[in-house]
Amino acid sequence: MKFGTKAIHAGVEPDSATGAIMTPIYQTSTYVQEKPGVHKGYEYSRTQNPTRIALEKNLAAIENGNYGLCFGSGMAASDCIIKLLSPGDEVIVTNDLYGGTYRMFTKVFANYGIKFHFISMEDVNNIKEYINDKTKLIWVETPTNPLLNIIDIKGAARIAKDHNILLCVDNTFATPYLQNPLDLGADLVMHSATKFLGGHSDVVLGAVIVKDKDLADRLYFIQNTCGGVCGPQDSFLVLRGIKTLHVRVKQHCENGKAIATFLRGHEKVGKVYWPGFEDHPNHDIAKSQMSGFGGMMSFTLKSDSWDEANAVLSNTKLFSLAESLGGVESLIGHPASMTHAAIPKEEREKTGIVDSLIRLSVGIEDANDLIEDLKQALG
Numbered sequence: 001m002k003f004g005t006k007a008i009h010a011g012v013e014p015d016s017a018t019g020a021i022m023t024p025i026y027q028t029s030t031y032v033q034e035k036p037g038v039h040k041g042y043e044y045s046r047t048q049n050p051t052r053i054a055l056e057k058n059l060a061a062i063e064n065g066n067y068g069l070c071f072g073s074g075m076a077a078s079d080c081i082i083k084l085l086s087p088g089d090e091v092i093v094t095n096d097l098y099g100g101t102y103r104m105f106t107k108v109f110a111n112y113g114i115k116f117h118f119i120s121m122e123d124v125n126n127i128k129e130y131i132n133d134k135t136k137l138i139w140v141e142t143p144t145n146p147l148l149n150i151i152d153i154k155g156a157a158r159i160a161k162d163h164n165i166l167l168c169v170d171n172t173f174a175t176p177y178l179q180n181p182l183d184l185g186a187d188l189v190m191h192s193a194t195k196f197l198g199g200h201s202d203v204v205l206g207a208v209i210v211k212d213k214d215l216a217d218r219l220y221f222i223q224n225t226c227g228g229v230c231g232p233q234d235s236f237l238v239l240r241g242i243k244t245l246h247v248r249v250k251q252h253c254e255n256g257k258a259i260a261t262f263l264r265g266h267e268k269v270g271k272v273y274w275p276g277f278e279d280h281p282n283h284d285i286a287k288s289q290m291s292g293f294g295g296m297m298s299f300t301l302k303s304d305s306w307d308e309a310n311a312v313l314s315n316t317k318l319f320s321l322a323e324s325l326g327g328v329e330s331l332i333g334h335p336a337s338m339t340h341a342a343i344p345k346e347e348r349e350k351t352g353i354v355d356s357l358i359r360l361s362v363g364i365e366d367a368n369d370l371i372e373d374l375k376q377a378l379g
């Protein structure tokens with residue numbers, strides 16, 4: 001079955017009680033049992049909820065996995081994955097990643113005796129240097145946030161398999177429509193469904209998708225035991241969002257190309273980070289592992305002035321100044337003071353997150369209107 005069909009139909013059956021075509025929001029905490037232990041497969045909503053299960057099945061299908069698990073946020077999904085580990089274990093992580101993930105690894109799980117190595121993965125061979133017999137997990141985010149670096153998933157998977165290490169890919173930026181890490185050899189895919197999957201900036205939710213049954217069972221145990229699940233209303237919103245994922249992402253890609261090209265030609269703009277450019281350092285890898293380049297991009301100003309960047313951020317009218325990404329509406333953000341403020345200045349400048357770096361989440365409005373807005377804001 002092709003993507004658009006799976007996005008709309010996978011995991012979704014007409015409601016058995018009424019025939020409702022839309023999955024009902026099963027707003028219930030518990031389920032009546034005929035006799036102790038005799039029931040219809042549902043006992044308690046932390047463990048099983050029909051709305052959440054429909055979404056979990058749908059996500060498993062669109063990521064070409066076998067099992068999906070949903071959580072109250074992307075961070076709760078990542079939290080569940082790290083709980084597969086024990087004190088003394090080591091993780092190798094890309095050094096250009098979502099600030100909240102960096103914060104959770106360094107400020108929470110480092111205190112539990114798990115060691116994280118943050119390294120550049122633009123050449124995946126760098127990973128090998130950090131592998132030892134305690135290494136249990138490689139954590140990749142591609143394209144990275146906010147610099148749109150591309151990491152070779154197949155290459156990372158080969159290294160992980162050779163050393164019997166799990167590979168997890170945060171696939172939030174690419175979405176399952178543009179990239180399927182499980183097909184490229186990853187063991188786990190993580191999503192902030194808050195972004196493109198939900199797609200309308202109206203819900204916070206996270207997901208993990210895997211192929212392997214043993215791994216799924218270990219994750220289900222943690223999901224049910226620690227309880228970071230999402231509610232039925234939020235599950236419904238993401239299930240609904242996914243029905244138009246392919247249509248929206250196509251438009252994000254088209255608008256993204258138009259805007260990246262415009263920015264590149266503007267006299268005040270320094271660098272433009274967008275994997276669709278042929279001179280992007282890992283453009284060939286992007287082309288081989290993604291079916292499009294998306295609407296996420298970042299750019300710097302030639303002046304690299306914090307004040308000038310601030311002026312652009314306050315002058316746009318269609319691009320709203322806000323955290324988050326992946327909604328139908330265009331957003332503009334300043335990583336150094338917003339999403340990546342938790343990363344010390346010295347660390348972030350090493351990876352290219354300079355004071356004037358501006359990140360765009362290009363929405364699906366008319367591209368010409370968006371270009372006019374940026375033109376007047378850049379002055």
Ligand SMILES: *Cc1c(COP(=O)(O)O)cnc(C)c1O
Pocket residue numbers: 073074075076098100101141145170172173191192193194195204205206
């Ligand atoms: C937003 C985001 C997260 C965290 O997800 P939440 O739903 O906000 O908890 C993780 N990774 C990436 C790449 C993100 O953009």
